[in-house]
Amino acid sequence: MVKKHMVAAFGRHKLQQITPEILQRYYADKLATGRRDGKGGLSPRTVKHHHRLLHVIFASEVKWRVLPRNPAHAVDPPQFQRKEMNTFDQEGLETFLNSLQDTEYYPVFYTLLFTGMRRSEALALRWQDLDLDFGRLSIERSLHHLNDRTFHFLPPKTEKSRRLVALPPSLVMVLKQLRDNQRAMRLTMGLAVSNNDLVFAHVDGKPLLPHSISQAWSRLAKRAGYPEVRLHDARHSHASLMLAQGVHPKVVSERLGHNSVSLTLDVYSHVLPGIQEAAALAFDNAFKGETHEAKQKLSETLATTNGLGCK
Known part of the structure; x- marks a missing residue:
């Protein structure tokens, strides 16, 4: 720039x-x-x-x-409107993933949806960046395809983008299967296998074109009945679902690699009203439960005291 x-x-x-x-x-x-x-x-x-x-x-x-x-x-900087966010709910996420199982894109799209990673970060992952025994991955770089058709691996978008992300067990299983299949295929072709290999790549190990991944998402989302959900909405879906499930915004912010929690809260403010209502209801239920328990204990104490002949 x-x-x-x-x-x-x-x-x-x-x-x-x-x-x-x-x-x-x-x-x-x-x-x-x-x-x-x-x-x-x-x-x-x-x-x-x-x-x-x-x-x-x-x-x-x-x-x-x-x-x-x-x-x-x-100076007045130019104003812009954020693109409308179209996210999966839990049912939609499951439906979309089920529709992908017969495609080569299942592992990469599963990873994007279950980690909230950026496309450039996922396409730069090497097997050495993953610890599948402990269920975590390290984001150290991003992949960019320039106008001259060359690929460049660059540092992450911001310092906070360099991060560790915990992996859910289901994703660990998907990635282990991908690793085994990928290595078996390359050995069959007489190609060397290394931990420095890209996780998501062509059979010969060359990087995937970022634009082709976005095009594949658009095509498959349309086929599944979700034409309005963009590839970047996988990241939004991950964050929105986690917040809706009560995960602390700071944890979500760290998973996404945001510079601050305030940015996360600003971007996903549409989820917050539901979270606020759920929190208020949970507090009310907890308070009522404690009050009920106190009343019950008092009644039991009085009953016991009366049984002992006290007046």
Whole structure:
């Protein structure tokens, strides 16, 4: 982002010369003609990422007294609407997974739905990143397919994205079966087998095209009767179902690799009203249960006392 966009736009300016007006014009230019392939502008969401990065850069300069104030404070970044979230409920999740069992995509989609991983993180997994005996995986990198058709393994999206994720027993079974089948197939073909092999890959070990995985999801979701559920909604489904089951938001945030719990609560605020109602009902039931037990103990005590002849 810095090399491809910002250096070209601001390279001739000293930091002290960059004004809010220059930044506002930069955002407008990126929205209109920011794509490097010349096919129009960048999305408002992407330009807002530019704004956040510039804000951090200028804030550090203010901290070190290089600048008297942060010019990004006075700029209005572009607004964008989040894409509508379409998630599976528990029944829908089971129906979709059952429809996948005869396909080669069953293991990777099962993994996405049961871990909340990003597509890029799942496609970068190696067998050495998995501990199937203890049921956990380590997310250390992500896979990206560039315009020149080359694959690059890069660090995760943020520092919090580098994380350990506990695996449910059913997923461990799916992955063990995949490992055994994959190794048997490669040995039959005379190919070497290594813990450095990708978990989700072609038979020859080459990475899967990220776009092809998204296309396969769309096709199979439509076949199963869920055309509105996107691949990224697998991540949303995982989080929404966990929150609805009463899992602490901090745990969900850690599984997703979010920077903060507040981000998780913001993204999944639609689940919270139901959680609030369930919590209130649980508290009420617990209180009533304790009150009932206290009354019952008092009655038993009085009955025993009366039986002893006390008045």
